[in-house]
Every structure is written in structure tokens, then in C-alpha cells.
Amino acid sequence: MDLTLIARDGVFAAADAARVGLDKNALGRLVKDGRCLRLAVGWYAIAEGAPPEREQLHRLRSIAFGRQFRMRAALSHHSRLVLAGLPTYAAPLDTVHLTAWAPAAGGVSVSRPGVRVHRQVAGLHRPAADVAGSLESHRPRAVPVAYAAVQAGLLAGPQAFLVAADAALRAQAATATELSGAVAVFAKHTGIGPVRSALSLVDPQHESPGESRTAFVLSMLGFELEPQFEVVAEGRRYRADFRIRGTRVLVEFDGAVKYADGDRRVLFDEKRREDVLRRDGWVVVRLVWVDLSDPDGLRRRVMAACALAAC
Template identity: 45%
Template sequence: MQLSLIAQDDVFSPARALAVGIDRPELRRLSRESRVHHLHHGWFATRVPVDDRDRHRLRLAALLQQYAERAVASDASALLLLDLPTYEPDWTVAHLLRTRPTAARRAKAHRKPDLVVRPALDHAQAPRLPVTGRMVHPAVAVALAGLTDPCAFLVPADAALRAGRVTPADLGLAVEVIGRRPGIERVRAALPRCDARHESPGETLTSWVLHHLGYRTVPQFAVPGTEAFTPGGLGYRADLGIVGTRVLVEFDGRSKYASAQDLWDEKRREDRIRSLGWEVVRVTWADLQHPERVRRLVETAVRRAAASRLARRHAG
């Protein structure tokens, strides 16, 4: 098949197919045989997508070619190209951003069930956070993704900060560049909570939940007294330490313990920490969906830590 000659990023249009002698009836036959895959009107892929994320990537490749230089990837679509984590993305909807202003009457986002095309950024500010290749600046992509949910901003923001792909100043400027669009106040409110020390989306979201429960936290908290347990005397670190307490919070993701040895090492680590009078609270994705459950876990741990400290004083 000659499709590999005319496909770009694994996608092609019927016009390109016709250039190698494949007409529309032939394309329909190839599609029925799963030798090509129909993405959306006027575009096909040379392979069947492996999942929703992969289908989104293929549709995005087609859309970027279809819009040529008139639009770039934005929101979660840009985060996909940037290989940054996302929070509950809807991979059935592609997101683009126009590169040039349009007439005032068309300045609003153009929305379809499977596509959102946002109006161009503030022309005066945009050059300070330029388009990079086929997408907006990473900071702008992160901020646009957060217009619907602050968690959708914080998760990729922390990852981008940790990887050195954006700076706090970039994120602040992105908020100003986006301007007064619906949802921007959600992003602005979440901006002070960004922290490169959060090492996973789970840690980011745990910190966010604890913040709204009224707790101040320190990411990657160095646990005092544990220096002797580690090579070089660095001591153990907890995902989060709650300020003013002897309570540590660890986020437990599915992939944290790859083997039985990992489980054993973590148990020994936690036993050593508890032996020094610290309480450890473990939260999961399910817990984060119920903040009051997290509050109960933390409050119980605070009481245990206080009782343990009192008992130690009496014993001394």
C-alpha cells in the first residue's frame, strides 16, 4: 500500500490518497477491512488507535494539518504532545487555539461535541510566551487546561515545574496572557499552590485537598531523627508533613510498590518513623474523592500523636 508515502504523523486526507490512486470507494473498503481508520470528516489514519488517548493524538495530528498555521494544540491536547500528566481529561474532545485574532463577532470559542477552538491570545502579550512548534507555550497549555478545574491546572503545573519546563513566573504570565476568560479565576486561585516538590499527581491532589481542609503542609518533609536509618544520613522523607503536628501524609498510588520487597522496605521504614513518635496517614485516590474521610484520618492521627507524646513525657 502506498499510504505510507502520503501520510504525515500516521494520518492523511482523501486528497492525498487520490494522489497515489486510492479513491473514496477504495478508502471505504480499506476502512471496513481495518487497514485504515476513519478519524473524522475528511481524515484517516494508517492504523487503528490502541486506545482513546492514541485516537486523540491521531485526531490532533489531522486537525493540526487541516488548520495548517491557523491554530495550534492547547489545553489537554497540548499537554499530551508535551507528555505532561493530565487530570481527568476528556480524550473525545480536541483543543486548539487560533494563532491570529479573528473578527470581534467571532472572538468566542468555537465548540463542537468533539472539538473546541479557542480565540487567539492577547496579541500584545502572546510573544512573551510564544507558540512552540505545533502547540502553545507549556505554561499557557497548563493554564488553559485549568479553566474547567483547578486540579487540571495543578497536576501538569507541578510536573512542568519539577521538570524545569516552566517557571513560576511563566505560569503567572500565562494567566495574564489568557486574560479575562471564563474559569481564569480558578487558575489564579490555584497558582500559589503550585510546587515543584510534589513528585506525582497524587501528591499534588493530596496537598490540594489538605489545603482546603485547613492544613498547612510541607512537601518532601525531612523526618527528624531518621538520619541514622539511611545511607549518608539524609533521613527519610514523607510526601507531606502537616505543620504544627507530628503527622505525615503519604499518597499511595497503584504503582508505588512493584514487588513484595518494596512492601517490606516500606513497612520497615514506617515502623521506624512511628517508633520516633510520628504518625503516618496513607491516602488513596478513593480517599481524595471524599475529603471528609481524609479529615477524619488526619484528626485521628493528630490525636494519636498527641497521646503518644504525652505518654512519652510521663514515661520519662
């Protein structure tokens, strides 16, 4: 049986399988043989090569629960962000989050292992029914990306909001106006204060989650930043992730990705670039993920760099 005939976006329900003669036992054999993956009760994904990584597995489970609840709720929070291909931070990827179209008693209308359906929020209304048999009837519904970014922040803190909001602006998945409007929609929700304060830091020039988090931490430490700062040194133009405004201190966030393949040319080019900048009087502070979890140490490093640049 060609499972692609019954799957949508790589996901199918047991009911879909039953229509082509695949019962519970047959699905069990397909799972055992590695041809499909069980996502939740009654939901499966086509298995393609290596087991899906955590974020991809969350995407598949989001599609499954999004289809299961599509007439009563929309994918939201980090689940909506993952579906849109946007980065997340501190997201609890073991649980798919949705938001109800209609009011429900209490704060959460469904809460069980693996899935939560949150209460309705302003501006979300039950959509009209799809045309029977249309492709749209097989796709999960989702809240606006701006709402999801704010919800992610309410769930995991302001850095989670900033990472999502920066990426959404950069991908043109949301606008600054939509983000401000979403913050206003959630004005009475617990935890909105820190998210609202991070709104002023949102900038599509933050080109990665690491840069978004660097901007947040350094701003909270009292440093004023200029992102994507251009420097001309020895006749060449260079761009740094940040400059500490009013100083000759540059800040670079180094994720592991660009060094992952072990290409020595990358390391050599980075060293040569930094040597040129230093000869021109710039002090470069390089950060990695662990530095962002040590604000006191980070403050001392940046202050020392500012003192050195002023010599």
C-alpha cells in the same frame, strides 16, 4: 502500500492518500483490515497493534485537527498538554481544543462534535508561513504550555491547572514566570479566580498528579504542607510525599502503578518502611484516589493523625 511514507507522526489525511492512488474505497478497506484507524472526516492514523488508549487516541486526533486548522488556530487546553506528554486531570478527551490566531465573532469560532476552536487570546499571533514542503508544514501549531495549563484550569477547575503546572515545571516545559504571565493574560476570563488562587501551590516537587491533587485538597482544608520531606530513622534516610508542617504526621499518596505488577517485595518494603517510621514516632496517613473526593473524611483522618502524633 507502506502508509509510513505518507504519514507524519502516525497521522495522514485523505488528501495525502489520494496523491499515492488510495481513494475513499481503498481507505475503507484499510480501516476494515485493521491497517489504519479513522480519526475524523478526512483523517486517519496508522494502526499499530492494540487499539490506542483514550489519551493516545486524543493525541492522534489532536495532530489531525491541529494540521487541519494550523493556519488559523493552535492546539490548546488539554490537547496541547497531551501533545507535550504532560498529564491532565478531568480533561474531556472526546473533544480536541484549539485557540484561534485571529479574532472571531462570538466566543467560539468553530464548535462541532469532536473539536472546538476558541477565540484568540493576547500574545498569540498568526505565525509566518512555513517554507513549502518543510517538515514543519506538516506539524500542528500549539500555544505555549503555560497558556494550556491555565486554559485546562478554566475548563476543568483549579486541580486541572495544578496537575498540569506542576508537571510542566518538573519537565521544564514552562517556568514559574510563564505560568504567572499566563494567569495574567486570562485575567478577564470566567473561572480565572480559582486558577489564580492555585498558582501559589504550584511546586515541581509534586511528582505525580496524585501528589498535586493531594497538595490542593489538603491546602484547601487548611493544612500547611512540606513536600518531599526527608526523615532519618534507625540510621536510614526516608522520604515522604508530605509532612504536615509542625507535626510528626507524614502523608503518602499511593497510586495504583507501583502495586500493579503484584510484586510482593514492593508491598513488603512499604510495610517495613512504615514500621520503621512509626517506631521513630511518626504517624503515616496513606491516601488513594477516592480519599481525595471525600474532603470531610480526609480532614477527620488527618486531624486524628495529628492528635495521635501529639500524644
